Amino acid sequence: MIERALISEFKKAVGAEHCTTDPADLALYAYDATTVEGNPDCVVFPATTDEVAAALRLANDARVPVVPRGAGTGLSGGAVPVKGGIVLSLARMNKIIEIDRANLVCRAEAGTVTGVIASAAVAQGLYYPPDPSSINFCTIGGNVAHNAGGLHALKYGVTKNYLLGLTAVLPGGEVLKTGVRTMKGVVGYDLTKLICGSEGTLAVVTEVTLKLIPHPPHRAVAVASYPTAKAAGEAVSAIIAARILPAMLEFIDNTSLRCVEDYLKVGFPIDAGALLLVEIDGRPESVRAELDTAVEILKKNGATSLSFADDPVGCERLWEARRAVAPSLGKASPRRISEDITVPRARIPDALERIGDIGRKHAIPTAVFGHAGDGNLHVNLLADQRDLAIRPRMQAAIEDILRLALDLGGTLSGEHGVGLAKKSCLGWEIGADGMRILREIKKTFDPNNILNPGKILPEIGSE
Numbered sequence: 001m002i003e004r005a006l007i008s009e010f011k012k013a014v015g016a017e018h019c020t021t022d023p024a025d026l027a028l029y030a031y032d033a034t035t036v037e038g039n040p041d042c043v044v045f046p047a048t049t050d051e052v053a054a055a056l057r058l059a060n061d062a063r064v065p066v067v068p069r070g071a072g073t074g075l076s077g078g079a080v081p082v083k084g085g086i087v088l089s090l091a092r093m094n095k096i097i098e099i100d101r102a103n104l105v106c107r108a109e110a111g112t113v114t115g116v117i118a119s120a121a122v123a124q125g126l127y128y129p130p131d132p133s134s135i136n137f138c139t140i141g142g143n144v145a146h147n148a149g150g151l152h153a154l155k156y157g158v159t160k161n162y163l164l165g166l167t168a169v170l171p172g173g174e175v176l177k178t179g180v181r182t183m184k185g186v187v188g189y190d191l192t193k194l195i196c197g198s199e200g201t202l203a204v205v206t207e208v209t210l211k212l213i214p215h216p217p218h219r220a221v222a223v224a225s226y227p228t229a230k231a232a233g234e235a236v237s238a239i240i241a242a243r244i245l246p247a248m249l250e251f252i253d254n255t256s257l258r259c260v261e262d263y264l265k266v267g268f269p270i271d272a273g274a275l276l277l278v279e280i281d282g283r284p285e286s287v288r289a290e291l292d293t294a295v296e297i298l299k300k301n302g303a304t305s306l307s308f309a310d311d312p313v314g315c316e317r318l319w320e321a322r323r324a325v326a327p328s329l330g331k332a333s334p335r336r337i338s339e340d341i342t343v344p345r346a347r348i349p350d351a352l353e354r355i356g357d358i359g360r361k362h363a364i365p366t367a368v369f370g371h372a373g374d375g376n377l378h379v380n381l382l383a384d385q386r387d388l389a390i391r392p393r394m395q396a397a398i399e400d401i402l403r404l405a406l407d408l409g410g411t412l413s414g415e416h417g418v419g420l421a422k423k424s425c426l427g428w429e430i431g432a433d434g435m436r437i438l439r440e441i442k443k444t445f446d447p448n449n450i451l452n453p454g455k456i457l458p459e460i461g462s463e
């Protein structure tokens, strides 16, 4: 419990109406998009970098945990205050500060919703490509903290590829400005990229400087259905091996397909074993030529039906359907577990086959979808993780899936991060020396371990 006197100090720092200890409010900040829970003692809503600094100084002096929070859409428990303390919400810091059209740069406060930045860029004929499926409600600060990817990461990369610099507040309240607003810059260790992906454990990001690019003039999407997930996986590997670079190459298996069709009624062929969504963008002539080549490969690999969209409304409708896959699975199986492995693209068919085997071995239904062009598969275990009779089987299945990712030369997470969910297995991938360096970095930034404690790094001795 936090002392009442300290709460009064937080109220002085951010304004009494922007600091709450009302149990009804606290309950809203006890969750993210996982099923993990943990009640904070207090939620503060600073409006400026200086207010963030003042709140952190108070918490650091009192050794009280602080959990930074964007929109709470994270899928690894990162924004859940499992050790109590303060939730520091960036919700009031939600302004685009500048779109510099001459230099193709955007500056925004960390609590700005990513989709607002993307739309503001489009209004200027520009493009901010990282588009997590949660784009319409997650924040840019949360994206930086997770180095979020998205549907268009295959061609355009992830958040860190567009992050030029940031303003961040260290746990002791010092304001750090990192990076550049130029297209190049190699001065010193790259603190911008170190903070990107640090999941709120090193510093609170308050402002970001992002690179924008010209908006592609044209896009077209092909939707191909396959009799089996493995056949669709083989088509993905074939497209990558043919050196075609789609803007988007997404995979949806039959279970996910049925759920999303039930949820949105898009007209997807629900009897297909799996669907691929392949988007090509660029100048109209090159889009047509590249799409023809991609379609040849899709057909050669056994596509049983094909449909197309080449207008903005049609493409947006398909993206919307793809973005709805996770919520539709959530509706069908609210207590499911969603894993997030990435494997080398040529190993996708093996991964899909072995994920099916793992589900059968543990008698847990699975649904797989994801950014197949990146090798990033979201493996959903469709069971109630709160059911004590099933939980051990779910845990064993998760462990098998994570081991599979590493066996195939992949990684434990493509974009959802470590948070609470994967900290016990981090050492499998990073190794003992890597873990030691991560701990030393954490200690340098946060010697009193107040910033998002218990996330990413396992307790010492539990690795």
Ligand SMILES: Cc1cc2nc3c(=O)[nH]c(=O)nc-3n(C[C@H](O)[C@H](O)[C@H](O)COP(=O)(O)OP(=O)(O)OC[C@H]3O[C@@H](n4cnc5c(N)ncnc54)[C@H](O)[C@@H]3O)c2cc1C
Pocket (backbone or CB within 6 Å): 032, 033, 067, 068, 069, 070, 071, 072, 073, 074, 075, 077, 078, 079, 090, 110, 111, 131, 132, 133, 134, 137, 138, 139, 140, 141, 142, 143, 144, 145, 146, 147, 148, 149, 150, 151, 199, 200, 201, 203, 204, 205, 206, 326, 327, 415, 416, 452, 455
């Ligand atoms: C339906 C759905 C679809 C999704 N699709 C994708 C996808 O395609 N790609 C993808 O990458 N992710 C996806 N996600 C996961 C999630 O949206 C992203 O991880 C997103 O980046 C989280 O942003 P947020 O603002 O909600 O952060 P939160 O959930 O509030 O926080 C996430 C982590 O970041 C930290 N944090 C938040 N803000 C800051 C800050 N300003 N400074 C320091 N640390 C901070 C928190 O402490 C926490 O550890 C999806 C989630 C959902 C629910």
